[in-house]
């Protein structure tokens with residue numbers, strides 16, 4: 001084992017040490033952090049894109065479930081923790097995703113760490129995008145399957161690897177539809193073509209797409225009209241849906257199989273009733289109110305427009321997640337500090353979360369941001385980028 005003190009000091013020196021900062025107060029896209037002299041910061045690091053975490057409909061749904069069922073679910077789904085509420089949520093998710101059935105998990109991390117090992121083992125192959133989320137990567141490693149990583153969003157590279165290595169066993173391709181750190185989008189239609197040609201299973205993580213894309217908020221899968229070609233449509237309730245937990249949607253057989261094989265589902269307590277109720281309310285709300293989505297997209301366009309007119313030349317991507325590349329970890333931390341002095345909170349994303357030399361400030365736009373907030377942030381940002 002490494003010497004802990006040495007390791008921590010080294011990380012601190014190279015700007016790689018992760019530290020926690022408690023939020024004292026939060027609301028309407030603003031944060032009060034401990035030790036920040038009572039100065040409110042505009043939060044550009046939240047994934048609560050549609051501002052649903054503070055929406056009265058979700059709060060009321062959670063309160064009602066809390067009053068009716070109490071705080072905890074008391075057991076796993078396969079014991080006595082299985083509520084009709086969980087089933088209602090799963091039906092709503094299946095419908096949103098255009099699939100026959102769905103299954104909920106404690107979190108997105110647990111979903112990916114449970115689903116992948118349930119589907120493939122050491123006799124099989126996984127083709128995984130190099131920038132896939134750590135939870136996907138960990139699920140792949142847990143499965144024991146042979147892991148083949150293709151260059152980010154590079155379907156030519158994937159095709160080469162499939163041609164060379166596909167073989168005859170089970171092969172799973174796994175991608176995100178909107179990448180969590182780069183905010184770019186996977187060409188799902190072309191990918192479905194490839195997966196059909198090579199006879200693979202396709203799993204798509206829509207953690208950052210559900211609620212934000214698609215006419216009903218069903219994600220890029222819905223927007224690209226590819227639900228039939230996606231075998232496992234995974235996503236979380238903790239981001240645009242303003243709640244907590246995760247799901248996977250698929251055909252009845254796959255879901256029944258996962259109930260029997262996904263260890264992070266089987267051996268873990270069911271989602272608390274209030275959380276399941278908030279998630280259900282969110283799924284219903286994003287379908288009923290496309291205006292929530294339109295409002296968000298207008299804000300995204302506005303913010304990107306400000307940066308471009310202000311002279312920022314680099315591509316800002318197709319989504320609500322806007323990466324501002326700065327290079328080294330220390331530069332990212334410095335710039336994040338400078339922004340914080342201007343009242344803007346944006347996360348410095350550093351290796352190992354992203355590749356070496358590509359540290360960045362990650363701006364995420366949410367419905368909480370007013371035109372004035374966006375203008376203030378764009379001004380502050382333009383001052384510190386080259």
Ligand SMILES: *Cc1c(COP(=O)(O)O)cnc(C)c1O
Pocket residue numbers: 107108109110112133135176180205207208236237238245246
């Ligand atoms: C956030 C995220 C997860 C993990 O979800 P949690 O519910 O936060 O555990 C999984 N995949 C992607 C792409 C994510 O961005």
